[in-house]
Amino acid sequence: MKRRRPLRALRRRTGRQITRVRSVLLRRVFLPRREGRAAVLRYAAVLDGQTVNLHARLPRRVRPDEGARIELRRRGRRFTTDARVYTDHDGGVAMDAAVLLGQDVHGLPLTPGRWKIRLRLSQGLRRTLPLLLVDLPVPYGGPTRPMEASAATGARYRLGRSVTGNARVTFSPSQPSAEVVRVQVSHSHVEVAFRVVGGEPEAPWAEFVASGRRLEADVERTAEGLWQVTAPLHLMAPRRDRAEQWDLVLCSDNLRDMRLGRRLHDVRNPGRVFAYRQTAVTPAGRPPMLVLPRYTPAGNFRIQCSPMTEAA
Structure with a gap:
């Protein structure tokens, strides 16, 4: 290097x-x-x-x-x-x-x-x-x-x-990419709707990836022609007393693995412009935690899961 x-x-x-x-x-x-x-x-x-x-x-x-x-x-x-x-x-x-x-x-x-x-x-x-x-x-x-x-x-x-x-x-020509269109956060889950540009995935599925952890989730077609995945928050609770960052990756039988993000725009700071509120959720069988969807400076989509303390 x-x-x-x-x-x-x-x-x-x-x-x-x-x-x-x-x-x-x-x-x-x-x-x-x-x-x-x-x-x-x-x-x-x-x-x-x-x-x-x-x-x-x-x-x-x-x-x-x-x-x-x-x-x-x-x-x-x-x-x-x-x-x-x-x-x-x-x-x-x-x-x-x-x-x-x-x-x-x-x-x-x-x-x-x-x-x-x-x-x-x-x-x-x-x-x-x-x-x-x-x-x-x-x-x-x-x-x-x-x-x-x-x-x-x-x-x-x-x-x-x-x-x-x-x-x-x-x-x-465009390179295949997965572009986030909509993120909905409820008190129990996070739904992410996205589109695939530059290709059509065959038999797709999603993987939520954090440090040393990897979770699979189903991907479904929506009525408006988008793809949608629901974050398994009951399995994404942090194992330590600090926040964990989860990347969302689209996998399929015919395209390379692609990190979901938001890159086809004219915004210099996507993390600030496309900001989401932090939400307190209580997954089934898990203690309460804080969930914050966000974008990195490179435009990659992440879900930050943090332990809920008394101060928070």
């Missing part, structure tokens, strides 16, 4: 240096040469994890009444969607577009890999303009962050650029 850390730090420094060099080349060499022959993106971002939002300044020779479409191309395959060309507030010609991606959400059905993004103009002689991405999207601060994946499908769409600055989007 100690040997890997210097290598990772070296890769990060090398990556930052390469990014700076490419940015300098783009601004000083490629951009001046392509000025007037390409559309320059002033804004480009994937805001909701599956919609690419674009705003570009177009060459002066482009008319504001031209028909326009955004084109995504990869290895002979091509998809297009509408774009709007208009006169900007300062008299220049600009373009706006919102490109929904993903067949499951009725967007463009991309396949995994890098897709070139271009602008097709249809007034008079048909022509295509490259979209230059001068500045890569910069993460913003605050309690929320850009969506890293689609909340609906778990697919990942990342904006980037070629060496010469041409914009492109990279599509990575």
Whole structure:
């Protein structure tokens, strides 16, 4: 592990240096040469994890009444969607577009890999303009962050650029994950409803895992198409005078074991935003205890079971 850390730090420094060099080349060499022959993106971002939002300044020779479409191309395959060309507030010609991606959400059905993004103009002689991405999207601060994946499908769409600055989007299919949807705490049990993204489990079951302990529980389908499991609190009482942390793992015959969590969101601190109240319960045949469902900083779901003292 100690040997890997210097290598990772070296890769990060090398990556930052390469990014700076490419940015300098783009601004000083490629951009001046392509000025007037390409559309320059002033804004480009994937805001909701599956919609690419674009705003570009177009060459002066482009008319504001031209028909326009955004084109995504990869290895002979091509998809297009509408774009709007208009006169900007300062008299220049600009373009706006919102490109929904993903067949499951009725967007463009991309396949995994890098897709070139271009602008097709249809007034008079048909022509295509490259979209230059001068500045890569910069993460913003605050309690929320850009969506890293689609909340609906778990697919990942990342904006980037070629060496010469041409914009492109990279599509990575979703990896199977178990996402918590609802948690209900009563005075005797905890019910957890969740969905599985990126796969369909066969013959699933759940395991509650704590330090040196592992409990199995049945998983059932709900009427709304979710999966549901009930925590066996009568078996989860702490054996010592301190709290025990229980992770919830989904197992099946066809998918890898997956820890339940909440990861497809734009919240920086899921433990604070998706907080639950601590509840006093009395499992059958067990002394009273305190139960607190919560999320770790990584978004993993846990159930904390603590002995109930007089102070509590």
